[in-house]
Amino acid sequence: MTLGLMNANPVVHAKKERIARSEQPNSDHSIHPLDIYDFVRDIRDPEHPYSLEQLNVLSEESISVDHKLARILITFTPTVRHCSMVTVIGLCLRLKLKHHFPPHFKVDIKVSEGSHADEESVNKQLNDKERIAAALENPNLRQLVDECLYSNEL
Template structure:
């Protein structure tokens, strides 16, 4: 059965010029800007792997050690382990990095580093956290990924 239009010959009007969208209008990307406080809020409740406390409660992370550059799409977080020989520094850094990679738009390049002078193996930890292949390999380890997920879980 064919449906017959109610109005076979409707009046047709010209479109308003200010309503016409160009290809450029569709291509424009809406950019949601982030600030240091928003990024800090994403990481402050990460659980410490050794203690039943958050990184905020242990002052491992601090809003003053978060840098966001929306123009360059970069986020840089410095964290301070509780002791200079903390064996969990890399795991803490990985937890911060994973949380930010999961929560921030993919346009951001995330860098996580130990605060200068706060850890005996600062250079080695920073090198591990900056190496994309090592981070990817670490996240393929189910045991390590389970620990990271427990750290970043808010439940």
């Protein structure tokens, strides 16, 4: 048991096999939610050596794409209602998506309804450009985000 963790003994789920999509991207360069899920599912949780997928923080169903509104919505569920790393998880998702999907898409990142004690405040922080920029200028926070994003690539 690790001391000081909000969820010292999380439930760990098996990783799913990568989804082989038979359809080719459309000529209009549409984005499929499963493409996004495959891209972000291996982000490591800030407190554990497990991915967001393994902790069931993120699922295939938690991502939606609205091509008419050019909007990507990612909804994730922290493992505990008082998760102190919830904004770090949101930053990781945002940073991972930043350069890999068309810039005309608006990305909204939210915690699942009722899944966090400070849901409204967290959702506001995760979608405020100035707060995101300020957070990523903090060297300690940026290092933590980078570790979560790139630990699986080593």
